[in-house]
Amino acid sequence: MSKIIFNELEMKILVNNPNVDHVSERSIAYKPEFKTMAVKENLEGKSPSQIFIEHGFDLKVIGAEKPKQCLKRWRKTYKEFGEEGFTTERRGKGSTGRPSSKSLSLEDSLKKAEARIKYLEAELDFLKKFRRTRKAGGEEETIKTSEKFMLIEQTTRQYKLAKMVTYLCKMVGVSRSGYYAWKKAEGKRGNRQESDLKDYELIKFIFDEKKGKAGALTIKMILENDYMVVMNHKKIRRIMRQFNLFTRIRQMNPYKKLAKANQEHRSLPNILNREFDQGEPGKVLLTDITYVFYGSGKPAYLSCVKDASTREILAYHLSKTLRMEIVYDTLDKLSDSIGDLFHPEAILHSDQGVYYTHPEYQKRVKEMKLTQSMSRKGNCWDNAPMESFFGHLKDEVEYSKCQAFYELKELISGYIDEYNNRRYQWGLKKMTPAQYRSHLLAT
Structure with missing residues (x-):
């Protein structure tokens, strides 16, 4: 048996090769057709390594000596039994030089392969569910020990992996005795x-x-x-x-209270005046904040910056809280996205929310050399394209099904990537926002 142990990625690469029948951690089963073809090409003068490389095998993965060892065995089988020697399992019968304690029947081989596939599926599903901690908005979200026990029990029952409890417990950092104590207390x-x-x-x-x-x-x-x-x-x-009983009470927004007490908070004129599409990427930038509910009615807040001409979402930040950091982090991500390539006449337009009238926020916008514009009070039409995006997001994304904040974050990130790069829009000459940006820059 080979001393090389294949990891999951290497096994997936090998299984995708059309010349491979199946793969385990230590061995590769090649298809009879490939063995026959390899022997014939070798007899015609091709080296074993050349044959394997031409048929899609990476010698760094399977080992530099593997082709030579295989061809030596296959040539001997071909000489004694012809092509039929490759279609009949002969390991352990003295014909191939690779003894085996027992040859598996076709039915046993299928059962073994199915069990392996179930185990790999379970492991992949398990790792997705048990990401230890997620940082979002400066806060940590941890999975409770009881939730880990519950998912171990679900995984072993679903995939029939009763003998894998110890392995799964180690994977997520809980004790085996604790798991069985939890089961006993059912x-x-x-x-x-x-x-x-x-x-x-x-x-x-x-x-x-x-x-x-x-x-x-x-x-x-x-x-x-x-x-x-x-x-x-x-x-x-x-x-x-x-049971999702949340008290409906009126709460004072601390930033509105601050704005009333602080005379430095001031609104700015509506410079944009609804002239959203000016035909130049990066010239009109729109920003706003919306909320989404996940889990058992927990709120999360999404801040975005949208290019009005291309309809592309240039920057976004998802947070569990409505602290000022949500807009500061959005500005930082906008700066990282565009770099020093801001349009010389760029306008950043928003509503008159307390975040955008805050003196520190206005200071940061000036430092980025952006001209700040604001909608008229209580007039959502002055920022209509941004509201339109939020409307599409809430109609198309099933965010309420997310139980954890990191799941919501991944879902929204995937939607924005889809929106920017793969969602064709009639008003953009049937292009995606990213394609339309390239089109405008080219013209």
Whole structure:
């Protein structure tokens, strides 16, 4: 057996070669047709290495000595048995020089290959689900240990990998004993869920009676005073979170409060005046912020900069919070995207939101040598192309199905890439935004 151990990428490369039947970590099974052709070409004078290279094999992957070893074996088989020697499994029968303890039947080989494929699929799916931590907006999102246990159990059941529990536990950094303790407590969790369901019905009744404006502490007081039920406020919060009961309360935006108190916040005139398409890439830049909800109604905020002439999204930033960093990070990404190639008459247009009237933001825009313009108060039509993009995004992206922030981030990133590079638009002469930008620059 070869001393070379193929990794997953090398195995995928080898399997895609039409001359390969199947691959394991330590061996390659070649198709009979390739063996016959290789022997004939070798007898005609071609070297083993030349034959393998011409048929798509990388000697750095399979090993420089592999062609020579294979041809030596195949020539001996061809001499003794002819072409039929390659269509009949003869390993372990003294014909090829590579003894085997047992030859597998076709049915056993298929079962073994199917098991291997299931394992690889499970491992790939598992790695996608268990990315340890994700940083977004300066915050970390971690996967709970109980969620890891749950996905280990789902993976082993779905792919029938009962003997792979230890490996999966090591992969995601949890103990094997902890996993089995979690499985053993399944009955207790079931009882707790039944109890939670009964408590939820009472909490939901009070929540609906107060028209969604009662928080955990208010519900706790009503339970104790009106229903003589003592329930910990932490449990009430957990149940409300579990069943998506979110209190509708009016909250003051701290930046609006700041803007009222700070006379330095000032709006700027509407220089653009809805002249969005001026036929020059990079001359009119539009920016705005929208919100999307994911998971159990958790909000995320998307800030974008759009080229009004090409309709291309030049920069964007997704955040869990509405801190000023969301617009600062967007400006930084815009600067990274364009570099020093800003249009000399470039206009950055936005609404009169507190982020864009903030003195620090206006200072940064000036440092980038951009002219700042703002919509008239309460007039969304003055920034219509930006609103149009957000409308398309919310219609076409199923962001509510994302359970984690990193999933939402990947989904929106994929959509913007699709929008810029593969979405044809009638108003852009049936081109994509990226193609239309190149078209304008060429003309």
